[in-house]
Amino acid sequence: AKTKLLGLPGSLRRESYSRAVLQGLAADNDGTVELQIGHVDLPLYNSDLDGDDAPEAVREFRQAVAASDGLVIATPEYNHGIPGVLKNALDWASRPRGSSSLMGKPVLVVSASPAFTGGVRAQAQLNETLHAAECRLVGGPQIVIGNVGDKVRDGRLVDPAILDFAREGLKRLQAMIAG
Numbered sequence: 712a713k714t715k716l717l718g719l720p721g722s723l724r725r726e727s728y729s730r731a732v733l734q735g736l737a738a739d740n741d742g743t744v745e746l747q748i749g750h751v752d753l754p755l756y757n758s759d760l761d762g763d764d765a766p767e768a769v770r771e772f773r774q775a776v777a778a779s780d781g782l783v784i785a786t787p788e789y790n791h792g793i794p795g796v797l798k799n800a801l802d803w804a805s806r807p808r809g810s811s812s813l814m815g816k817p818v819l820v821v822s823a824s825p826a827f828t829g830g831v832r833a834q835a836q837l838n839e840t841l842h843a844a845e846c847r848l849v850g851g852p853q854i855v856i857g858n859v860g861d862k863v864r865d866g867r868l869v870d871p872a873i874l875d876f877a878r879e880g881l882k883r884l885q886a887m888i889a890g
């Protein structure tokens with residue numbers, strides 16, 4: 712069976728480079744991976760709204776995370792950190808504490824930016840949040856994609872060198888899932 716991965720772009724932008732990175736990986740892997748691309752467009756976290764009657768979009772998000780074998784999160788960098796919309800979605804998914812959909816979930820992190828720094832600071836911050844939520848983080852070389860605007864065509868990452876590099880990360884994620 713194929714490894715069922717959920718890709719989460721940390722951007723709501725129609726022409727998001729982060730989504731384009733995931734589209735590239737979804738279209739161009741070795742065929743053993745099914746990478747579905749989701750979204751992080753959720754209402755702002757409020758524990759008054761959290762419980763059995765949590766917003767529909769939140770319940771769907773948690774179910775999509777739970778149903779996946781693992782996550783691939785592609786984050787932009789906003790002011791040297793992760794976009795609030797991504798942090799918000801991870802905060803929702805991290806609850807209820809101790810039995811959340813993120814607990815024990817294998818995650819591969821990727822960052823991308825038009826700047827040559829490739830979102831490396833956001834990546835470090837994202838790792839900390841995922842660690843707090845008790846995810847299992849794929850280690851090894853960090854997949855940091857600088858100058859991403861030059862590496863995307865028609866909404867999809869096409870640069871062969873960075874695709875090769877990112878596919879190695881997917882393999883490490885699959886190995887972690889296989890245990």
Ligand code: FNR
Nearest residue numbers: 722724727728729787788789790791824825826830
């Ligand atoms: C940015 N951008 C940015 N880039 C970066 O490398 N480091 C940074 O700290 C920031 N800060 C920042 C703040 C805000 C509020 C915006 C809107 C943008 C630029 C950012 O990398 C660029 O807009 C990307 O295209 C955003 O990712 P998506 O939407 O293409 O996935």
